[in-house]
Amino acid sequence: RPLASIDAQRGVDANPYTSEEDVRVGGELFASRCSVCHGADGRGDRGPDLTREVYRHGNSDRAIFMNILSGIPNTGMPSVRLSDQEMWQIVAFVRSLRAPAEMAETGNPDAGRELYVRHDCGRCHFVGGEGGRLGPELSTIGWSRSPVHLRASIVDPGGDIEEEFRQVRVVGADGRPTVGVLLNEDSYSVQLLDMAGRLRSFMKSDLEELESPEVSLMPSFAGRLDDTELDDLVAYLSSLRQR
CATH class of the missing domain: 2.30.30.100 (SH3 type barrels.)
Structure with missing residues (x-):
């Protein structure tokens, strides 16, 4: 940004734009600027699920505003060039997405961990100080990827290959x-x-x-895991939120 945000300089903490119209405009801005990573419904894709009650990088209005303004280092979240009002309107929309209660887990993370070990996923993936480097590190994948994206990556790993793992x-x-x-x-x-x-x-x-073939090194697990096993493996990966 050519100039620092006025609201950031002033240390504004509470969102001054919270009307229904602000939420509507924020939704339009979110659809055009944010949905490619967070999904049209905010439940996540390449980016994290925004309907959660807790965010890794801060839960206050100001924290969300600053994440939009400055981006989040070492993640896929870039800074966004918008006016202060527009960023606050996105904050208002994000607030409106939050689920009233935590959704029930459909899988068993302990069973998922057993599947992770049985299928030798640690040969390529690094978790908690152990594993290989041929695939993305998964130690904090539960913060950065939604269950929908995780499941898709297991079933069709070639659908979204990160450049550094081609x-x-x-x-x-x-x-x-x-x-x-x-x-x-x-x-x-x-x-x-x-x-x-x-x-x-x-x-x-x-x-x-x-x-450089456009093929993932990771094999597809479609047909190798049934729906229950997929739910379990996704539940395990979603539980990985090491700080």
Whole structure:
């Protein structure tokens, strides 16, 4: 922003724009600026569920306002260029989304953890100081992804691949392929983390092929888990909110 927010400078704590009209306008702004990550109904997609009673980065009107104004470092939440009134109107709309009571969990997180271990998810995913690095870290995934998004990622992992976890495949002069995730690339070389978690470096001049297939390294669990097991695994992942 070219100038600091006036309301941020003044330390305004309570939302001054809370009328039904403000909520309506806030809903329109939310639909155009926020729904791509938080979902049209605010229940989350790539971004967290906003109908929850508790938010990781603050629950007050001012905290929500500042998160919109400045973004949240080390997350996918960017700063938003809007007037103070428009940001407060989004806050009013977000407040209107909050469910009157916590929705009942449909899955069993303990059973979900057993599934996570049984299917060796820790080979690629890192949780609580343990696991691999071929896939996204999941230690706080319950804060940043909605149950709907988590379920979709399990059933169709290729539907929304984060750029840093795209598959890379190289074939050397000996014809042997190596598959992993890209760590670094320059004009002359490429470095990747292979499926065994080993750092590999190749000179491009020594490669027969270098490609990045639009396919996730993670297999789909559609058909491998029934609905109850999917609910359990999603419940476990949703419970991961380590600070």
